[in-house]
Amino acid sequence: PHPAADDFIHGLIATLLQVYRLNRLASAVCWLVLAAVSLGCWLHAEPSSAADLHRYAGSRRSMGVNWTVSLYAATPVAAEAAINAALAEVLRLEQILSDYQPQSELSRLSAASPTATPVPVSDDLWRVLKRSVALREASGGAFDPTVGPLTTLWQRARRSGRLPPPERLAAARRAVGPQALTLDPQQQAVFLA
Numbered sequence: 001p002h003p004a005a006d007d008f009i010h011g012l013i014a015t016l017l018q019v020y021r022l023n024r025l026a027s028a029v030c031w032l033v034l035a036a037v038s039l040g041c042w043l044h045a046e047p048s049s050a051a052d053l054h055r056y057a058g059s060r061r062s063m064g065v066n067w068t069v070s071l072y073a074a075t076p077v078a079a080e081a082a083i084n085a086a087l088a089e090v091l092r093l094e095q096i097l098s099d100y101q102p103q104s105e106l107s108r109l110s111a112a113s114p115t116a117t118p119v120p121v122s123d124d125l126w127r128v129l130k131r132s133v134a135l136r137e138a139s140g141g142a143f144d145p146t147v148g149p150l151t152t153l154w155q156r157a158r159r160s161g162r163l164p165p166p167e168r169l170a171a172a173r174r175a176v177g178p179q180a181l182t183l184d185p186q187q188q189a190v191f192l193a
Contacts, residue, residue, distance in 0.1 A: 058083035062090045096124050109190060118189030126188050133183060146180040
């Protein structure tokens with residue numbers, strides 16, 4: 001492998017991430033890993049057969065679990081670049097979508113509830129909320145992206161060993177459901193009642 005090829009691969013991976021973010025491709029991590037590994041194999045080796053590929057893996061803890069990316073590549077450099085790009089994307093999405101990290105975009109949005117006006121959100125959070133609302137509608141409300149107040153109440157009850165008081169349970173029920181979350185597609189914004 002030539003150092004210029006390594007620089008090219010790192011630049012390509014950064015470009016692929018930007019293309020994904022701009023075009024909102026659905027399966028970015030899979031697409032990114034496949035593209036990076038394919039190009040890495042092509043740049044770093046003679047025309048290779050499956051026998052020339054080696055298995056590589058990398059792990060990182062994100063979103064409360066260990067994430068492992070396993071792939072086949074011709075060189076360790078190509079594998080490392082693809083693995084790092086995939087794990088970096090998981091970390092980036094965690095900083096937007098986590099409901100455990102107080103500084104994530106989702107946590108900040110939830111903490112602002114109720115909102116007086118719709119709050120603009122990032123493309124990634126918008127896509128997740130839009131899909132969540134579609135799933136709520138398709139499931140007749142069985143899947144509910146606003147269930148957080150009830151979940152929190154029952155988690156506290158489990159820890160304390162006591163059922164929630166009826167008035168707190170009634171208040172939590174009023175805070176969930178279709179009326180609690182409204183999407184404004186014109187502004188790509190969210191209103192939380």
